[in-house]
Amino acid sequence: MKSRLNFIFNAHMPFVRHPEYPKFLEEDWLYEVMNESYIPLLRMMYRLKEDNVPFRLTFSLSPTLCSMLGDDLLNERFGVYLDEHIELGDKEIARLESDPVKRALATDYRDELIANRTFYNEFCQGRILNAFNDLSNQGFLELITTAATHAYLPVYRDYPLAVNAQIETGVLEHSRIFDKMAEGFWLPECGYFPGVEDYLTRHNIRWVSIASHSLILSPDKPEKGSYRPVRCPNGLYCFVRDERLSSLVWSFSEGYPTDPDYRDFYRDIGFDLPMDYIRPYVHEPDVRSFTGYKYCAVTGKTSDKNVYDKEKALQKADAHARNFLYNVTCKTRSLSDVLDDDPVYTVSFDAELFGHWWYEGVKWLDNLVRLIGKDDSVELITPADFINTKPEVQTLRPALSSWGEGGYSAVWVDGATNAGYYRHIFKAIERMTELAERFPAQKSLKQRFLNQAARETLLLMASDWPFIIHYQTSSEYATKRLEGHIQNLNLVYDNMCKNAVNTEWLVKAEKRDNLFRNLDYNIMNRAHLDEPSPIYTAEF
């Protein structure tokens, strides 16, 4: 029996772009994951290719992330970010002259930054989406899309237009950017609700991934457990996430990244060194932030951390790759008497876990793919590979689910910190629909005004804001964003009710929130759902 491993990586960042400021703290979220995750992952995949290691992986690239990765201003700022951090590396190497262990680490970080800059500038020509597309065209990656702003869809089930707008915009953006249709759709936060499949197949989506309990708690009896995809009654394939295998990596209590020898994420010189030294590399006014220069190992639940030993950590990454493969093969062996087909294991993660949160994660993945390349009993596949074999699968109705805490919606609707915003978000959606229906087929200024209102509505629905507010990480910023988008939508609504356009606001808003350039506000008109799905034309 052969194990088929289906790795899905969800690459997503909320749309954060502030041209009104010369430097903006929350924009660093993007630069950090570009430097620490996306570029290292791409470089790793090109190394695999050069070494003739076969692999097939799936990446969901969210439309907000794609918008930012294709944006001139943000790319220019990323270039500055790289230069500044290389400069900081030079300073660190000089500062640590008498500490050879940390000095070697600083040198590694600086050299990685230089290698990333070379790859980004020379190979990608400043557009890393080109590299993802190249690997896809060469048959290594299946690229898929997700909701326009990564909205957590189950909370919007009473708003068909809003759900459709999120899905349709995601599909259109993917088609525009990559010159091909996405066959798969990443349900943000694995958030599935019965009925969402109708919106997806409307736009030619063939598959999604769902949480295990979505299958186990189905009103229909699941015949093959999580080890074979199922189809919804409307034909959409669902690949069921294997929680056990995924948790070997992604678990706060027992996942590989918690190993004491791995590098600690939180201890960073941006927080540990005197402000006078670090000031040029953090934010005004003296707001400390991550720099990427980290010298401590996880060690344990103590503030007294060991110095990071990279050699030891890389050996661990190798051991953990072998352990993962061992778990896969053991699992297949243990299921061989109950399954009559090769099992398909779907394991999915946020792409930013690799490299950014888990520094050695890229190396772990590299090791694993190389091990699988030499092992005939395990094969890497993508969902489209599986579907193209025209497999016989069970038809079943999945149950409501997410991969969030508790398995449902309690993270995004917690009743304490974030639920109160839905009053305003729902009203904004209703108002946007009302505007689209009262003012259909507008031209020129009003059309731009209404298109911007539609962008604000989509941005408002992002899953990131309630998530951040729930976990109290950067809740002040998330709150401001939520309130700002609500206010923007209300402003357009009130202006349009007076038959007016606030051009000063419009020009600023178009410059700031410049994503989804082809978005047509009529997508929020109920008549739109009666029309056939748009024909996709690409501009790549």
Add this chain to the structure above:
Amino acid sequence: MILINIESLSDNELRNIAQQEDLEDWETLTREELIEGLEDLYGEDEEGGLDGNSGNSKKKYINTLTDVQSDNVLSLPGVERLPESYSDTSIHMILKDSDWAYVFWSLSPQQISELEESGASLILRNTRLSAEGEPVAEYDIDVTLEDASWTVELPYHGFGYRVSLVAVSGDSETVICTSEKLVTSEGWFCAHPEELEDEKTFRTVFSSVIMKGGAVIPNRQLLALVERLQSMQKQEADER
């Protein structure tokens, strides 16, 4: 001064004005019918007074709008804070997990005035519905005019639920607003836990949700299912 053109009013605003003016069948009228009805109504006051050129009728629209839109319109072009409430009456229910839903509502200023004047009390009614959508059970929660949200329990799976705000005055009840129906599902194995007593079935189904340490992922329904299985096994062992 805001010059109001009746064509520029939203459907909700038109409906609010129509309700305030006791326009017949205001709830079911289309936008065109609402405009026509209001034009007729105000036309009686003053000839040609609906295009914003007539003092009295213009004033009337402004007053009505000011009533229903609070300071939202007046604070244009910038809005510095979120409105505390909106002008319409509505209620929504969002599922938090398999057993609980977050419910929030808003009441229009007219609705609040009516409730205050009548002295009616307010209840939040949670109605359980059959597969055919027929009410099978309900429970009430006393709420006040100051309340705007609640977390309600959905105790039985495999049913639909709908919440309503109801005004109670003496023996009479008036439903103010009702949410969309929310359907919960009951898992096949929840209805047939005995099927999981078969070791092979259990392994096929549950092995993907048992973590390295042996614990099932923290999902309320899965944990309840495991508990039922354990209890069934204990009972069988006791009987043996």
